[in-house]
Amino acid sequence: MQISLPTTLKQRRQRLDEIFDQPVILWSGRAQVRNFPANTYPFRASSHFLYFAGLPLENAVIRLENGKLELFIDNPSPDSALWHGEMPTRDEIAAKIGADAAYPLTELSKRTANAATVAVQDSSTCLQQSQLCDRPVAPANAPQGIDLALAKAIVSLRLSHDATALSELRQAAKVAVTAHKAGMKVTSKVKTEAAVRAAMEAVILANNMTCSYNSIVTVRGEILHNNKYDNRLQSGDLILADVGAETESGWASDITRTWAVNGQFSSTQRDIYEIVLAAHDACIDKIHPGVEYQDIHLLAASIIAEGLVNLGILQGNVSDLVETDAHALFFPHGIGHLLGLDVHDMEDLGDLAGYEEGRERSERFGLNYLRLNRPLRPNMLVTIEPGFYQVPGILNNAQMREKYADVVNWERLEIFADVRGIRIEDDVLVTESGSEVLTEELPNRVDEIEELVRG
Template sequence: AQLRAAAEGSVAAHIAGMRATRPGGSEAGVAAAMVGELMRRGLGQSYGPIVTVHGEVLHNERQVNPIAAGDLLLADVGGETDEGWAADITRVWPVSGAFSPTQRAIYDIVLASNVAAIQKARSGVRYRHVHETAGRVIVEGLRSLGIFRGDIDGLIERGAAAIFFPHGVGHLLGLDVHDMEDLGDRAGYAPGRSRSTRFGDCYLRLDRDLEPGMAVTIEPGFYQVPGILGDEAYTSAIGSDLDRDVLARYADVRGIRVEDDVLITAGDPDVLTGGVPKDASAIESLMREARG
């Protein structure tokens, strides 16, 4: 019940953020609307809110920028009950109220990755395989746009996913937004399992077989990080199979992440945060309604 209460209040906060967004406003103004909704519902913040037009900067907790038409706003905001039960949601929406064609194309790939990974998150499934599912959908989608060239399996084997998705697909959730991580990999990794040394995969926080009662986040993303794209240490294995001319057409997409909180059951995954729109058309509809 506490986990659901945190999720429900956080859902309301994200909807409030979408409704409060206007060109000419500010990251801080949207963050204030979201945190205010959490407070109105008696919730604290489970972590420092991330509300930014620079979604390519992971864990960017500084809300200092104006927001303008053409920007995508990434909001990673979650509430926490008095007892400490946490929620963790990320959504991305267009400041103008409508995605550009290039923004929509990338957004739909990340959304498809989120949906596929959630469907994979079932009792008995190894969480690493959920992560791999998310990465494969990202690579397949970028291959369909022409950003990647070549065989899908070969691209994945050479680490293509991590160029744009350089983190794990999620983590445990509960009496902390990163539940039990103070215990390190003793909590997140099953006996006999250890972190990969490969870029991207090495940041996977959880590698256990999922069981009923576990709560996890599912949060794939796409980020154009200059420090990755400009460093051959990360891109040389892909080489010319990364078509930078095609990628340049998507310059209005800095960072996108779609994150939900999922309760593992004996049957289908229970998405606790499904009340926040994540289909691009549904987001646009909500924003049109908010603006009259």
């Protein structure tokens, strides 16, 4: 039985009240102007606001205390119907989210005493937060005092997803799976990265969703966050597509697949792909409550290092190679991250959500980009995304060349020049007894991918 939105929101704020006993005020934020006031960037409400308010309301504030919710938002202006159509009133919105009371924004200044908050991203609203709270509000990634205590409380709630959140996350995953299949199927019919991207994002838009981040659709897979789409597709290229969907209420998916443009992996591409896939599968098999996420990352590192030794690219003992971070020459990022209302969930709070209290990021080359370092718990959603990349900025770095001169067979590596970047990413839910892959309907085996691309 599906739980209603007001019931879910009430349960969330009651859980917050059990662990945090001060008033809480959360702002949604405002759309940012692109070039003139009426032309704005798409609005995205603060995720912390969304978690307790449920709707992507612009220029709205909620106040939480003793398990109750007060909504502060102005009624639509009389002339807004001309540009935006009929808009819901304050009272109608309050009823939809189960608010206990609703007021115009002018009333907010009377209700801010001793309240904790989380800084939003847009500067104008952040300034308003400090003014109304009558104190400096530090950036979200460096909260202080009662704001830090609130951030920790919110993290403890959002690390594990409730039934309503999981329903949204499943919808986002399903649409993203369909988008990736569309990208694979259209590849043989188009000539550019942009056309593949268009086919994928069309599916997301057609389902009344948005992209949960800037899509990565590129034959330059070694550029980890490549947001350019102007390359032409050539036979022999691999195309790496990292594309996710976000539901109307903000819940995200995050999937990556890599496929051959001509529908058939070369022998060298297949060899590397199978190593990445082996790491991917082993990491998912290891996911259980209580397992340390860093151990999952190190498992991926070991499997990738072993695979590269077997191919003659790396030389030496696998455990020594991982200990000295030689694997990170080709797998420089972490195995994944939290997933929820943000595609990198709660990373606006810095490492507060990703790292167990008392832990700090390592300075090691092979661990510095690990975004999650805490034991897994039921109903936590994470990504698993091992990869192999030939990043010129790493492999051509003189210091790296010198440090790893004895463990990399550079001549052997040249044989694999047609493998710029490969990543395989799925969204994995931690269950009471193991894991569930929310994106499992999207194939990741070479033969299955080749069949999809060839139609």
